[in-house]
Amino acid sequence: MQKIIMIKYGELTTKKGNRNVFINTLYNNIVKKLEGMDYTISKDRVRMYIETKEIDKCVSILKNVFGIHGIVVALKLENKDIDNIKEESLNLINKENYKTFKVTTNRADKNYPMDSMEISKVVGGYILKNSKEKTVDVHNPDVTLHIDLRCEGCFIYTNEHIGSSGYPVGIQGKGLLMLSGGIDSPVSGYLAMKRGISIECIYFESPPHTSIEAKNKVISLAQILCNYTDKIKIHIIPFTKMQEEIYKNNASSYMITIMRRMMYRISERVANINNCKVIINGESIGQVASQTLDSMRVINKVIKTPVIRPVACLDKLEIIDIAKKINTYETSILPFEDCCTIFLPKHPVINPNEQTCINIENSFDYDKIIDEIIDNIETITVSNKDDENLLELL
Ligand code: ATP
Numbered sequence: 001m002q003k004i005i006m007i008k009y010g011e012l013t014t015k016k017g018n019r020n021v022f023i024n025t026l027y028n029n030i031v032k033k034l035e036g037m038d039y040t041i042s043k044d045r046v047r048m049y050i051e052t053k054e055i056d057k058c059v060s061i062l063k064n065v066f067g068i069h070g071i072v073v074a075l076k077l078e079n080k081d082i083d084n085i086k087e088e089s090l091n092l093i094n095k096e097n098y099k100t101f102k103v104t105t106n107r108a109d110k111n112y113p114m115d116s117m118e119i120s121k122v123v124g125g126y127i128l129k130n131s132k133e134k135t136v137d138v139h140n141p142d143v144t145l146h147i148d149l150r151c152e153g154c155f156i157y158t159n160e161h162i163g164s165s166g167y168p169v170g171i172q173g174k175g176l177l178m179l180s181g182g183i184d185s186p187v188s189g190y191l192a193m194k195r196g197i198s199i200e201c202i203y204f205e206s207p208p209h210t211s212i213e214a215k216n217k218v219i220s221l222a223q224i225l226c227n228y229t230d231k232i233k234i235h236i237i238p239f240t241k242m243q244e245e246i247y248k249n250n251a252s253s254y255m256i257t258i259m260r261r262m263m264y265r266i267s268e269r270v271a272n273i274n275n276c277k278v279i280i281n282g283e284s285i286g287q288v289a290s291q292t293l294d295s296m297r298v299i300n301k302v303i304k305t306p307v308i309r310p311v312a313c314l315d316k317l318e319i320i321d322i323a324k325k326i327n328t329y330e331t332s333i334l335p336f337e338d339c340c341t342i343f344l345p346k347h348p349v350i351n352p353n354e355q356t357c358i359n360i361e362n363s364f365d366y367d368k369i370i371d372e373i374i375d376n377i378e379t380i381t382v383s384n385k386d387d388e389n390l391l392e393l394l
């Protein structure tokens, strides 16, 4: 008899045709996350099984893997004889503190001589007979004892950890996340990954107007996002010359609008070079002048690549709740200037005119600057195993 981790798949089971791709992607993602641990893993069409001595560590890693609906630490009984199941079930449930209980059975092994109702009844009766003052409550029990009778053995367990659900990261291909040091964009990255998009990040920096601390903050956010995937690439964009050029050309109230149109143009180029199918960002409708619907239309017009905005319709407080849950909040609120804030006009336009943007943009050779930028991108790869290096940087 041994302890085994049983993984129940999430939404992927609803996609019948793609089931194998889903399972294989999830399997590969889990293997990457468990790198360095001593374990064995196997999979079938409904479950994955992991055997390891480091059960708690493994479960806590699995809780952050998208595509998993539930994680169970079960006892695997090789001996499926009903008397053995009764005895082991009683031992297991006695480890819990409870007054009421119920037994549920899933009989996947159709050759087993008893049906699931009978098994639950017999095991439940045995527990009642051998414990004091315990009662059955089928609607709202303190503890549920699950019996999962499969061909390879009988699995019994009482607790199920809730998984992160969603789709395995990568199943949808890649997206390019515009990652700033703020609260919204890391949350957007998390939500996009939850839908199965693997992410690369793009970060616009404007030294000396922005500091090394601002850059390290973004790196640190990407590292936290690695908790939900494997490694993440960050493309660091030298944006200083572009911002100064826009500023020189008297964009005034259009400064942010033009700057964001340039960011979109550059993001599209970087997305194409790196096979990212979509751009993802943290825009939220109405949050600032550049995120009114009128602004978003005029900014979005410069590119053809679809832009996914996972937090578009969330309130700031709702976004903050997620940021706290995924552990990015404390880093996001560190007070370092971002390149958007330094050239901020007093009264940014909230309903920009497209032709005015074009006129301003025609007054300088922005294509040439974009080409230069593309030639000078610094790309780094981070993982959540680099934590110690990062602490030194911050
Ligand atoms: P966040 O929205 O992440 O909290 P923010 O509020 O400072 O940061 P906004 O000015 O709201 O950023 O910009 C909207 C979105 O544009 C961001 O969510 C992010 O996706 C993108 N963005 C802004 N600045 C940068 C930057 N320096 N590098 C990359 N993307 C950026």
Ligand code: MG
Binding pocket: 182, 184, 282, 283, 284, 287
């Ligand atoms: Mg924002």
